[in-house]
Amino acid sequence: MLAGGGAVRKNAEDVLLERLLKLVPLPEKGLLGPGDDCAAIPCGGDLLLLKTDCVAEGVHFTRDQDPSKVGWKALCRPLSDLAAMGGVPGEALITFFSPPDIGSEFWVAFYRGIGRAARKFGVTVAGGEMSRQPAGIAVSVMVTGRVSRRDMVKRSGASSGDFIFVTGRLGGAGGRHHLNFIPRLKEGRWIAMHRYATAMMDLSDGLGADLPRLARASACGFEIDKDSVPRRRGCDVRSALSDGEDYELLFTCSPKKAERLNAEWKQAFPKTLLTRIGRMTHARNLPSGWPGGWDHFSDSH
Amino acid sequence: MLAGGGAVRKNAEDVLLERLLKLVPLPEKGLLGPGDDCAAIPCGGDLLLLKTDCVAEGVHFTRDQDPSKVGWKALCRPLSDLAAMGGVPGEALITFFSPPDIGSEFWVAFYRGIGRAARKFGVTVAGGEMSRQPAGIAVSVMVTGRVSRRDMVKRSGASSGDFIFVTGRLGGAGGRHHLNFIPRLKEGRWIAMHRYATAMMDLSDGLGADLPRLARASACGFEIDKDSVPRRRGCDVRSALSDGEDYELLFTCSPKKAERLNAEWKQAFPKTLLTRIGRMTHARNLPSGWPGGWDHFSDSH
Numbered sequence: 001m002l003a004g005g006g007a008v009r010k011n012a013e014d015v016l017l018e019r020l021l022k023l024v025p026l027p028e029k030g031l032l033g034p035g036d037d038c039a040a041i042p043c044g045g046d047l048l049l050l051k052t053d054c055v056a057e058g059v060h061f062t063r064d065q066d067p068s069k070v071g072w073k074a075l076c077r078p079l080s081d082l083a084a085m086g087g088v089p090g091e092a093l094i095t096f097f098s099p100p101d102i103g104s105e106f107w108v109a110f111y112r113g114i115g116r117a118a119r120k121f122g123v124t125v126a127g128g129e130m131s132r133q134p135a136g137i138a139v140s141v142m143v144t145g146r147v148s149r150r151d152m153v154k155r156s157g158a159s160s161g162d163f164i165f166v167t168g169r170l171g172g173a174g175g176r177h178h179l180n181f182i183p184r185l186k187e188g189r190w191i192a193m194h195r196y197a198t199a200m201m202d203l204s205d206g207l208g209a210d211l212p213r214l215a216r217a218s219a220c221g222f223e224i225d226k227d228s229v230p231r232r233r234g235c236d237v238r239s240a241l242s243d244g245e246d247y248e249l250l251f252t253c254s255p256k257k258a259e260r261l262n263a264e265w266k267q268a269f270p271k272t273l274l275t276r277i278g279r280m281t282h283a284r285n286l287p288s289g290w291p292g293g294w295d296h297f298s299d300s301h
Numbered sequence: 302m303l304a305g306g307g308a309v310r311k312n313a314e315d316v317l318l319e320r321l322l323k324l325v326p327l328p329e330k331g332l333l334g335p336g337d338d339c340a341a342i343p344c345g346g347d348l349l350l351l352k353t354d355c356v357a358e359g360v361h362f363t364r365d366q367d368p369s370k371v372g373w374k375a376l377c378r379p380l381s382d383l384a385a386m387g388g389v390p391g392e393a394l395i396t397f398f399s400p401p402d403i404g405s406e407f408w409v410a411f412y413r414g415i416g417r418a419a420r421k422f423g424v425t426v427a428g429g430e431m432s433r434q435p436a437g438i439a440v441s442v443m444v445t446g447r448v449s450r451r452d453m454v455k456r457s458g459a460s461s462g463d464f465i466f467v468t469g470r471l472g473g474a475g476g477r478h479h480l481n482f483i484p485r486l487k488e489g490r491w492i493a494m495h496r497y498a499t500a501m502m503d504l505s506d507g508l509g510a511d512l513p514r515l516a517r518a519s520a521c522g523f524e525i526d527k528d529s530v531p532r533r534r535g536c537d538v539r540s541a542l543s544d545g546e547d548y549e550l551l552f553t554c555s556p557k558k559a560e561r562l563n564a565e566w567k568q569a570f571p572k573t574l575l576t577r578i579g580r581m582t583h584a585r586n587l588p589s590g591w592p593g594g595w596d597h598f599s600d601s602h
Contacts, residue, residue: 024426033428034429054430058433125326125327126335127335131361138432
């Protein structure tokens with residue numbers, strides 16, 4: 001059994017982000033800003049979710065990979081964040097930085113992948129920007145999503161005692177999964193509309209980095225039965241907790257609802273694993289031995 | 302007198318963009334998508350404007366420049382696009398790509414500049430993302446803005462005979478202006494709410510590249526009295542048409558309203574030049590000798 005908590009666990013990326021956010025005006029209390037999977041702003045009677053995510057050469061993909069799959073991934077990454085808040089996707093805006101040794105054929109293939117994902121998940125491309133840069137390919141994708149105030153699920157709603165669930169299997173996404181994954185939009189929407197989740201987020205940096213973020217947002221700790229963590233074939237527990245790029249949903253559910261959740265999930269998503277891996281706690285100490293996930297800025301301090 | 306038209310004038314960036322946009326689903330007719338300064342989506346009874354823009358090292362700034370000024374510029378660039386549609390700024394989402402040789406001090410200074418601009422122009426930072434990349438600093442900034450359907454000004458509304466106006470002075474922005482400019486939010490809002498503009502856009506790639514875009518969107522041509530183009534000190538006409546990064550407003554106005562526009566402008570903005578530089582025409586031929594503006598992709602085809 002591994003137990004961990006939010007208070008003491010921040011990676012270098014989170015520390016830098018906190019420092020930067022003190023320098024800028026943030027949205028009013030009550031609106032969601034930095035720290036959740038998406039920002040949420042009032043739009044008519046509902047909420048408009050806004051999320052920006054990115055892919056960079058050498059970090060999220062390499063040049064020998066199929067550009068159309070990189071395009072698929074670039075759009076699906078922020079869609080995975082919309083999924084975690086129960087949102088329905090709307091528009092995408094795409095900004096790309098192109099080095100001198102990359103020609104228009106790369107971008108044509110890349111946009112084919114964007115188009116494939118956009119058609120599958122009901123997204124329209126409403127704008128964008130392109131620029132040269134000296135070296136390396138980088139792309140930022142912003143997506144909008146719609147959700148009612150009643151349906152939206154935040155990271156911050158978990159209570160001590162809530163059960164922790166994950167969809168699918170974790171670890172080993174560096175193989176092919178990270179270029180082919182299906183964002184859990186249907187599942188996230190279903191969880192939100194049936195009010196099963198007290199808190200939810202998507203797993204992009206690995207359970208080891210992301211679960212402490214959910215716990216911190218909810219002012220809780222957590223206990224995990226490490227042997228229960230569902231693993232992709234060939235992965236050990238450490239890999240399942242640390243690899244990142246799972247794009248699965250992590251959520252908490254009141255124990256009262258857990259039995260019904262399990263039963264109805266099997267009806268709704270018979271091919272998708274749903275696993276209870278632990279529970280939220282009062283205690284907020286992180287034990288030594290808790291593995292981190294992916295940390296973009298671990299060497300910058 | 303220089304005359305030009307939209308039909309024949311597309312730079313390499315526009316050609317690539319057109320090719321890419323055929324590969325992806327676009328917003329329904331009636332909603333604004335790629336091609337105008339901002340996308341516009343319904344939000345309650347009004348419209349929400351969405352705009353993404355970017356700065357890249359070696360293209361929009363160099364490493365010896367003050368990072369806080371680069372931050373100012375990064376936020377003010379998309380605000381200039383909001384200005385051109387009559388929008389009131391709302392939220393910003395910031396994605397940055399950081400090379401290994403750049404530490405957190407750069408980003409702290411950069412965010413100070415973002416914060417300074419955000420406070421001045423009423424923007425809150427609602428989210429973002431950070432990633433490593435192998436080389437070079439790049440930042441994408443997405444902003445939202447609000448505007449009523451009645452007030453919004455598009456690029457496509459100009460008619461033959463409309464007078465062409467620009468704010469401020471053009472050319473030579475590479476000196477200091479490009480890091481210090483004030484986006485014309487007040488002026489753009491004033492023009493929109495007083496219904497002076499039939500079409501409007503902001504000048505970021507230079508009049509030589511941007512006026513043909515407005516003309517093409519409006520299915521018109523144009524004539525310019527080149528000697529009337531207001532120039533920054535030390536700039537010749539070619540420089541005023543080609544340098545780019547002016548961040549001034551370019552708009553068209555019905556001749557009937559032009560006299561009142563001039564009189565009321567002097568009352569509202571006594572310190573800001575407003576100059577009539579030509580008129581929209583039926584003819585859509587671009588003469589040889591029409592200078593292009595900045596073209597990010599001129600060497601990629």
